Amino acid sequence: MVEATGSSPNTAPATGGAVRRLMRATEVDTRLLGMVGALAILWIGFHIMSDGLFLTPRNLWNLSVQTSSVAIMATGMVLVIVARHIDLSVGSLMAFVGMIMGTVQVNLLPQLVGFDFPLTWVITLLIGMALGAAIGAFQGYIIAYLGIPAFIVTLGGLLVWRGAAWWVASGQTIAPLDSTFRIVGGAPNTSIGATASWIVAALACVGIVLGILGGRRQRRKFNFPLRPIWAEIVLGAIGIAAVLGGVGIANSYGWPKGLVRQYAQANNIPEPDFIATGIAVPVLIALVVAIVMTFLSTRTRFGRYVFAIGGNPEAAELGGIATRWVTLKIFVLMGILVTISASIQTARLNAATNALGTLQELYVIAAAVIGGASFAGGIGTVPGAILGALVMQSLQSGMVLMGIDAPLQNIVIGSVLVLAVGLDTLYRRQSD
């Protein structure tokens, strides 16, 4: 996968041409690059076949919002799978946590502190997080300390939490939700707008540059070989271009006409032609989650241990890792991520229902697996899982735009899942 650095005098002959030299010098993960390529082909294909509907600011903005919930959970699922476990309960857990959060903000808090209490959303989120973490810890404890396989425990969880979600309000839908809480759902008029989006973009660009410089300084301190300057510049330029391009697209999508009219009337101003939406709040949350989870999995002891356990559980234990404690923490993390996704989806629906998240566990697992997570353990990346979620959502969205019936959509998505994993298996067999 990642090429050996210049530490070894490069043994491969320099016949690979410019592309291969670029890949080696930049140490790019070729697998991830392949996925980006596949996604590009998918997008262009859908754009052509939907008569130019796919690659529009509107569709891409919607795609980003729809992807965020599954992407957030996939970043946790990838760690679960890397550690040789599985979590089938995320969809049901989402419904249960969603129902509890709905009840808290609609029925409980208004009675205690009245409607429009400014901290309703904070209290709701904190209770939701605590509940998600507690249930994750409970399942993780059974898996790690009692030694019952994760498949069984979370299969039980899939039934239990779905039933519990019904029980919370006897199957009733809870609506409407707190107006501040609804911001996390991601409507155009609650997105962060053009200026803030550019600020986020600027911060991201600074982050990319600092990351590259920091890496060089650290390697120079120990006299390790450095990547060639031109490779660093290419990498940085690609990263910055992607950030600016993404934000540019988000900013070129304007509020729908109806919302603009409402806004103008409410503020008593002439109706503007265009109000840029900018980055949607759930997308912003997903980006933060992505950064945090990437950091956790690659830069911390916890992440290192998750991968070591997945590679060889016995060796990890002999190496002095508290493997059971780490396993429990993985499921706690998963529970918290499920809560974040549950907040986004209930806020988006403006309702909590006991059917929320039905079949989501399968989409989340599929995203992680398409993104390169291996059930054999020890292999998987957070960016891969997010790309996997994007591939799944792109397929669905593209087929809707093409007017393909739902049953056929399922057939296509199922086939793509198997095909993607098949190709990946072939690729690994070759590169080993």
Added chain:
Amino acid sequence: MADQQSPLVEMRNISVAFGGVHAVEDVTINLFPGEVVGLVGGNGAGKSTLMKVLSGAYSRDAGKILIDGKEVTIENPRDAKALGIETIYQTLALADNVDAAANVFLGRELLTRWNTLDDVAMEAAARQVIGRLNPSFKNFKTPVHSLSGGQRQAVAIGRAIHFNARVLIMDEPTAALGPAETAQVTDLVKKLSDEGIGIFLISHELRDVFDLSDRISVMKNSRLVGTVFKKDVDEDDVLGMIIGGKHPGVPEALTSGAALATEAAATA
């Protein structure tokens, strides 16, 4: 020579059973600083199980472990490592999907001041310790599953010696190695014991055991046949102990510190 010198390690009356099967029964052995004790016996004699009790991988059903004369609790590998007991397992026990440096520091990662992994510093240290064992080792960025048997062994040994071990358990350390690498390991064992590290060496190669050990403990059918000074026996005597469970009738070498000190003085 301090005649009150106490053993670095004492394992007293250790028993381990898996279900109804007794893997180790009432075995007592000890180890002094700077000493190499060869632990030999047929397959399934219980050598590895006994050592895994010391390294924290298995829990014992009876008996006690003393370090420096004080009883200690070893319930998991972390406890053993905290006491300075390092182990090179027969299976090497490497995390196959991470690189050499990550394996050397597995469970004891170096951190930056922001509590993040200091991969560069770990790589630098790993280069040093592995380079000592295998100067031609270059693949510091590849997962260890793609390394050769000798390179993997170097990683496992590097992990055991990097943290200033006091006790080193080597379970068949040369099984996967060619002649040149075996010689390197042999040199290393001598050097480490000169530095005062106590070494338990499990090996099927009687020649290695005779070459390196000060004393030899023989196990058969989960029990200790006896412990002998190397200078008192030849390979045939030890083979007789391994195969026939027959003590050669030389002085028992499972000694107190005082007797060993006298012994050392006599041979010096």
